[in-house]
Amino acid sequence: MSRRERLYHLHDILRQRRTPISRQQLMDELGCSQATLYRLIAELRDQLGAPLEQDAEGRGFYYDRDLAGHFELPGLWISPEELQALLTARHVLGNVQPGLLEDELDGVQQRINQLLDRQGLDLSAQPERIQIRKDAGRPVPGDLFETVLKALFMRRRVRLHYHGRRRDDLTEREVSPQRLIAYRDRWYLAAWCHRAEGIRSFALERIRDMALLEEAAQELPHEQISEHFDQAFGIFSGPAEQTAVLRFDAEAARWAADEAWHPNQQGEWLDDGRWELRLPMGHPRELMMSVMSYGPDVEVVEPVELRQSVERALGSALARYRGGGSDSGVTADS
Structure with missing residues (x-):
């Protein structure tokens, strides 16, 4: 159960009660710890203005009956970070290559529009009000992107032909995909290269073709991948030295x-x-x-x-x- 679902559930419990409900009962109903319960109570009372009271002994919680009838939770509230994520997701879905999961993604985009509409942001009426520019991004063919995702989650190797800019050469590689990384408006495949016997990153727009193989991908520990890609500056850096x-x-x-x-x-x-x-x-x-x-x-x-x-x-x-x-x-x- 998410935080938002717990808040709604807590509100429903208190609204329907005529007597205080104990801390332990609330924890059991919500399936949460005492610390989480107190955070939910504080958010409901202090941030959302609920008429939430505690009995004299400090063991039970209840709604003030005189004020409870005038209080309702908003239908939806979105944090600034969540709002930014929704706007970005809407933009990304609107720029997906036609034909790639078109029906499914159209439904997702409509749902995002509904969530934004509830915030008073009718983007369908004035789409020009929001512009997310991706000037530095490079397009990736939809079928290649789909193959990468299949290989990642089916845990299978791929064979690819890769054009390296530095040497201006085309090489054939067999790799075990480990992670797909969005970095500075570009997509990179982090993989174990069986030819080089090491971790490599491949810019998806430089992959000329890719074939999904039957062989199982070689698994690398998460710590090893993190050490290579997360510890130092940049996408090509390797371990921090x-x-x-x-x-x-x-x-x-x-x-x-x-x-x-x-x-x-x-x-x-x-x-x-x-x-x-x-x-x-x-x-x-x-x-x-x-x-x-x-x-x-x-x-x-x-x-x-x-x-x-x-x-x-x-x-x-x-x-x-x-x-x-x-x-x-x-x-x-x-």
């Missing part, structure tokens, strides 16, 4: 300090207005790209390898601009 220290100039700090870089990040405001960020780092490639997006407004303090990599990249960019202006057709007057 170092701590990166970044210092943002005072102006850039107002943006960087509000970003969620990693669940285990640590930030500190310096006396001169700069912001220092510490976060776990594995492979530096992805962190380096994020650092470069801040240009001259951030300095890599540690580790030395990351600092040197950024320095070389900035030097190469500067050399290209200094030496390539005439070749590119750009002049000082243009």
